[in-house]
Amino acid sequence: MSLTETSEVFVAVEESALNDLITAVCTTRPHLLHYGSPAFVPASSISATQMAPIPFPGSPGLQWSVELRTPRLDLFKQDDALPPELSLGAGQFSLSTTVRLCVDCASRGKEDRQDTHDPGHDHPGEGPKDDPKDPNHEHRDDPWRDDRDDWGKAQNPMCCRLDVYAVGHLVSTWADGQRAIGFAVDAVEIVDIEPNALESVIECLLTMVLRSVLATLSLPVTALELGAFTLTPTVGPLIDVNRVLARGDF
Amino acid sequence: MSEIIAAIDEMAAQQLFDTEVAALGTQSTSGSSSLGPFGVSYAVSGTLSNGTVDLIAPATVEIADLRLDWHVDLSFQLDIGDFIPDIHIPQVCVHIPCVGTVCTPKIDIVWPTVTVPVSFGDYLLTTVDLGVALSLAGGVWKVEGIVQGVPSLQFGASTAALLAAIGLAVSAAVAWVPLIGPFLAVLAGAVVAAIGIAGLTGLLGPIITPFVSGTRFPITEVPALFEVLPASGPFDPAVFVTVDSLGAEIQHNPPEDELVVLADITA
Numbered sequence A: 001m002s003l004t005e006t007s008e009v010f011v012a013v014e015e016s017a018l019n020d021l022i023t024a025v026c027t028t029r030p031h032l033l034h035y036g037s038p039a040f041v042p043a044s045s046i047s048a049t050q051m052a053p054i055p056f057p058g059s060p061g062l063q064w065s066v067e068l069r070t071p072r073l074d075l076f077k078q079d080d081a082l083p084p085e086l087s088l089g090a091g092q093f094s095l096s097t098t099v100r101l102c103v104d105c106a107s108r109g110k111e112d113r114q115d116t117h118d119p120g121h122d123h124p125g126e127g128p129k130d131d132p133k134d135p136n137h138e139h140r141d142d143p144w145r146d147d148r149d150d151w152g153k154a155q156n157p158m159c160c161r162l163d164v165y166a167v168g169h170l171v172s173t174w175a176d177g178q179r180a181i182g183f184a185v186d187a188v189e190i191v192d193i194e195p196n197a198l199e200s201v202i203e204c205l206l207t208m209v210l211r212s213v214l215a216t217l218s219l220p221v222t223a224l225e226l227g228a229f230t231l232t233p234t235v236g237p238l239i240d241v242n243r244v245l246a247r248g249d250f
Numbered sequence B: 001m002s003e004i005i006a007a008i009d010e011m012a013a014q015q016l017f018d019t020e021v022a023a024l025g026t027q028s029t030s031g032s033s034s035l036g037p038f039g040v041s042y043a044v045s046g047t048l049s050n051g052t053v054d055l056i057a058p059a060t061v062e063i064a065d066l067r068l069d070w071h072v073d074l075s076f077q078l079d080i081g082d083f084i085p086d087i088h089i090p091q092v093c094v095h096i097p098c099v100g101t102v103c104t105p106k107i108d109i110v111w112p113t114v115t116v117p118v119s120f121g122d123y124l125l126t127t128v129d130l131g132v133a134l135s136l137a138g139g140v141w142k143v144e145g146i147v148q149g150v151p152s153l154q155f156g157a158s159t160a161a162l163l164a165a166i167g168l169a170v171s172a173a174v175a176w177v178p179l180i181g182p183f184l185a186v187l188a189g190a191v192v193a194a195i196g197i198a199g200l201t202g203l204l205g206p207i208i209t210p211f212v213s214g215t216r217f218p219i220t221e222v223p224a225l226f227e228v229l230p231a232s233g234p235f236d237p238a239v240f241v242t243v244d245s246l247g248a249e250i251q252h253n254p255p256e257d258e259l260v261v262l263a264d265i266t267a
Helices: A015-028 A110-114 A198-215 B008-023 B157-174 B179-213
Strands: A009-014 A034-036 A064-068 A072-075 A092-104 A157-175 A179-188 A216-222 A232-239 A243-250 B003-009 B026-033 B038-049 B052-056 B060-079 B087-089 B093-096 B100-102 B105-109 B113-137 B139-149 B216-223 B226-231 B237-252 B256-267
Touching: A009 A015, A009 A157, A015 A072, A015 A243, A015 B226, A015 B237, A015 B256, A064 A198, A064 B216, A092 A198, A110 B216, A157 A198, A157 A216, A157 A232, A179 A198, A179 A232, A198 B256, A216 B226, A243 B237, B003 B008, B008 B052, B008 B216, B038 B100, B038 B179, B052 B256, B060 B179, B105 B226, B113 B157, B113 B216, B113 B237, B139 B237, B157 B179, B216 B226, B216 B237, B216 B256
Parallel strands: none
Antiparallel strands: A009 A243, A009 B003, A034 A064, A064 A092, A072 A092, A092 A157, A157 A179, A179 A216, A232 A243, B003 B256, B026 B038, B038 B060, B052 B060, B060 B113, B087 B105, B093 B100, B113 B139, B139 B216, B226 B237, B237 B256
């Protein structure tokens, strides 16, 4: 069977190369995976994207941050383990990453902070002690103060890490004026959160986060074939067995 | 197994080589050589076009009926005396009664050396085999088709036409020479005979063959540091991946023969 079949050009990118391309984008532009309000992200930069605090009555806004590790993609057929709630169908990819959610828990008082063993305070290995942004003790007792002078100085950051799994499919899109492939999320699963209603809320939240993040992550078709030949896709790009392929005109 | 595979079929390869052959443009060179018994200076140009691509596994691209349009400007020195003997007629005097002595003039004809310019163009068809070659130079992976061996160019009817053109050029070049008229046809014929087919092919072959032999047809180039995304703002620098290895081969994947480029990358 020919590679090009009835087309003139054929391109295939193995799963490992696709992950290399995604890793290259994410490590060169880490701000695509890191978002936060001013207490966590004092200014937009290559490493993070500043966004507004969550408005809430009686406060200057809830400070937050979301940071994802570079996602790893597994193309159909399945190689990586998935939670039982998810299954990888033909034409789909699975995605695994770790999401770090942080809020600046400004309402916490000194008494609360003394309980360093509070199991709800941080995911194991996480917490104010581990965070580079040390709490500012002078302002702990004024939870709703105007903190615009302290951007980048979360008062009492509380963070957790969640292992997130998702399945999705490729979509055609454009990047920098070129035909590109994008990634769309079909379902998300987070392991071991109870009660189930909370898990559903978090999953919904992270589905929206992942969709938004992945919407900014696309790979030009030229990158799939390293510019070796000019390809105008008529078939795909689509997920074949453990690879993305496209066929088209020269 | 390679991480990235890009392949084109013969139809796309035909388009690729049409483009690359056209991109070569007109090649030209000049120098001096021999044209039969003559020393000759030449300026020659050649333009490749057309050709039918046939991909042959595992590593040959055959281009049949590759057309080379060539044009040559020749210039050689012709010593007419080498072909027509100089004429020396001594003075003859006779005594005629009542008239006196009457003498004929002494005639000395020493034929000059003239410059003969010849301008001629034609085309030929040839079939070449390209080997698929890979190189990494200056941070760029290059895949090229390189003409293998030295093709034997068949000039065919060109040689007869060029010989005729040389004959005409000789006639034109010596037309000004006094008293050459009766010898013109003989001279042109002698020069053409001296050069002959062998003399022409001995000149044309070596000066035109380089337009084909060793010619490199670019197939593709891939920077070793490949730009996945261009820079698009202060927070979005260009994204690169490293192309660790690149390969190229002809694969016979029935019913097609395909030109396949294989690559491995790292982030």
